[in-house]
Amino acid sequence: MLKSLTQEQVEHFRKFGYVAPIRVMSEKTALELRKRLEDFEHSSSPLKKKALNVKSHLLFAWLNDLVRNDKVVDPIEDLYGENLLAWASSFFIKNGHDPAYVSWHQDSTYWGLSKPDVVTAWVALSASNRANGAMQVVPGTHLLDQIPHRDTYNEHNLLTRGQEVAVEVDESQAVSIELEPGEMSLHHVRIVHGSPPNTSPERRIGYAIRYIPTYVRQLEGDDSATLVRGIDTFNTFEHEPRPTEDLDPEFVALHQRIGERNLNILYKGAAENAAAARR
Template sequence: MPRILTQSQIDTFWKDGCVFPIRVMPKEDALELRRRLEAFEKEAGGPLKGDLRHKSHLLFTWLNETVHHQKIVDAIEDLYGPDLLCWNTNFFIKEANNPAFVSWHQDSTYWGLNKPDVVTAWLAFTPSNKSNGAMGFIPGTHTADQIPHRDTFAKDNLLTRGQEVAVDVDESKAVTIELEPGEISLHHVRLVHGSPANPSDDRRIGYAIRYIPTSVGQVAGRDHATLVRGTDTFHHFDLEPRPTKDMDPEFVALHKQIAEESAKILYRGTDVKSYNDPKALHDNRAA
């Protein structure tokens, strides 16, 4: 029996490549996550950028607790079984009245994983809707194989390489994912999706948690992941420890090492060396 998803939601995920909304925590809990994020940003002197937006669950205990959140992991287990890793996490933050956008793309393009058994739980810290640049997707496109992409490194594109699908997208078929704080959407790694800019007067903050069954491997380099449920009998990834305090110096050093290795995978074939490389890092870049 499914733990949290209904059979209808499971069927929708496999048919369309995405299911939403799924309430996983009270609105107040999600707003507290936003408060913690913005308290750190205020102390640090500005919004998160560069490698701080990647694998942030290794730096902050409250984000590590989030990737282990029972209801979120229950939903992933309903799709992919009981042995699960959190492979990566990424903040997608669109500042108010800002041109930053996400081009139409498939997540799987540069990740180096050996099979498409990957699902993203996109957790809303703020409302996400048509007025502030919510994500949209083209239903059913996850059933296609990998689509060719082109790199743009466009200044306002929030993706690592500004990648976009190198084929025409029928935007008339797009579905907008509207979420309230504390709700998630689940989308498949091969789903074609993207999002427009945020013209509203408030930030739009989403936290993308990438989950894989332990059977998935990495073929493009050394990689790390966090075991969130069950056992890992495959040992394809170096398992990440859990931080016991925020910005622990040992974990800051570990995070830097892991982020550098992750960047080598995501930017392979380009001259970009890290998430903090000037070519990859713009004021608006989120991932």
């Protein structure tokens, strides 16, 4: 029995690698969450960049509630079963007339996970459309194996290493994922996707949550995740605790430790790749 998605939506995800839009909260609630985010952005906290880019759900109770929200998690269960971990989360924000972009890439490139059974829930806290740099996907590319990537470290690229696929992408096949506040999209870890700069005056705000079934393992070292549904009989990830208040000092310290460990995974081989490119 499916909990949220229709059978047609499940089949669309299997065939094309994405499904959207899915309404997970009212527009009013989405705008309330946006205000919480922007209140933090306007604060004097020294944590602003790291807090928004790495496992934000460990620092803010309201985001931890979101990654566990049934409206978000039920569609993930429809795709990958009842035992689920939230492995990572981060904001993708483009300000008005922002040159920031996301190059064509596959999420699976540097994550070190054992299987491509990974799905991203991209939750819109603002409108996301063609004018403000909505995410674009190339349908069906999730059925490909891992594609070689090159690191660019472009200053305007929102990805950790500015990584991009090292093959030509047929952009004429790309589909823009347009969402209203409170809607989300789901995309497969291997689908080729990216997003152009924001040419509008309006901010584009999305919160990306990466979910994995509990049988997926981390191959590149110790790692942690948040159990959001069911049970974990594999226990290959350290289970993350649940914050009860925002920016709890104990969770700030935990977030720092986990963030440093994860960077070792995400940037593994970066120095060697850079040296090889110079030769």
